[in-house]
Amino acid sequence: xxxxxxxxxxxxxxxxxxxxxxxxxxxxxxxxxxxxxxxxxxxxxxxxxxxxxxxxxxxxxxxxxxxxxxxxxxxxxxxxxxxxxxxxxxxxxxxxxxxxxxxxxxxxxxxxxxxxxxxxxxxxxxxxxxxxxxxxxxxxxxxxxxxxxxxxxxxxxxxxxxxxxxxxxxxxxxxxxxxx
Ligand code: MN3
Numbered sequence: 716x717x718x719x720x721x722x723x724x725x726x727x728x729x730x731x732x733x734x735x736x737x738x739x740x741x742x743x744x745x746x747x748x749x750x751x752x753x754x755x756x757x758x759x760x761x762x763x764x765x766x767x768x769x770x771x772x773x774x775x776x777x778x779x780x781x782x783x784x785x786x787x788x789x790x791x792x793x794x795x796x797x798x799x800x801x802x803x804x805x806x807x808x809x810x811x812x813x814x815x816x817x818x819x820x821x822x823x824x825x826x827x828x829x830x831x832x833x834x835x836x837x838x839x840x841x842x843x844x845x846x847x848x849x850x851x852x853x854x855x856x857x858x859x860x861x862x863x864x865x866x867x868x869x870x871x872x873x874x875x876x877x878x879x880x881x882x883x884x885x886x887x888x889x890x891x892x893x894x895x
Contacts, residue, residue, distance in 0.1 A: 720778065723861055727770030727842070734763025746772045750846045769842035773823060777857050782883035789884045793891050800834045808879070810836045811856075815875050818858045826854040826887070828894040851894040854887045 735742045738760055741749060746768045753761055788804050789797060801807035807826075814836050815824035822840045827850035829835050837845055845852045856878060863874035 718865065719857075719862060720774075724771070724774040727767045727774065731763065731767035731771050734760055734767055746775075747844075747846050750844050751849070753847050765847070766842050769844045769847075772846070773842055773844055773852075773855065773857070776852060776855055779886050780854055780856075780883055781878075781881045782886070783881065785883040786880040787884065789888060791888065793884070793888045796834055796891070807836070812872075812875055814838050815856050815858050816872055821859040824856045824858060825850075825852045827852050828891065832895050851890070853890040853894060854882065 731746070732742075738757070741756070741760065741764075746764075749756065749764050749768055750772055753765055756764055788794065794804070797804055797807050801810060811824055811826065815838075818824060818838050818840075820840070822838055822843075825837050825839065825845050827835050827837055827845045829850050835850065837848075837850065839845060845855075856875065858871060858875075863871060867874040867877075
């Protein structure tokens with residue numbers, strides 16, 4: 716996780732800054748605003764924002780989705796909504812695991828709030844972010860090989876199983892409240 720944060724995430728930040736170096740007005744905007752409006756960006760920066768802005772934004776979320784005191788299950792309103800949408804927490808977890816395990820190549824699995832205010836499990840490729848599809852990410856898992864190869868080698872499933880033990884449900888619930 717330290718290499719992941721200090722090297723990989725920092726790399727995205729550096730490359731995003733580089734991509735925007737001649738666009739001070741864009742540098743001043745929050746990265747999620749740029750990602751939510753990719754078609755509106757100048758052609759020469761759009762791809763850089765998508766890749767490196769997405770990498771920065773997705774990882775910024777990812778660290779907050781985890782806590783040493785995490786794990787267990789959501790409570791309250793979020794639990795009710797998960798039960799209502801997926802049937803049960805276990806069924807939600809199974810769908811999320813399938814999405815995370817099924818990403819071909821590099822990408823992410825997400826729990827998002829869609830435009831109708833409902834919960835959905837989605838995948839994104841590379842560093843694409845659900846925010847670019849008008850979906851608000853409230854939980855996400857990085858399944859790039861760089862996220863697990865050092866500790867889990869090729870066993871993505873073991874990494875996914877272990878990750879549930881550190882999910883910060885308080886953060887997920889806060890983001891859920893904000894998104895609705
Ligand atoms: Mn990563």
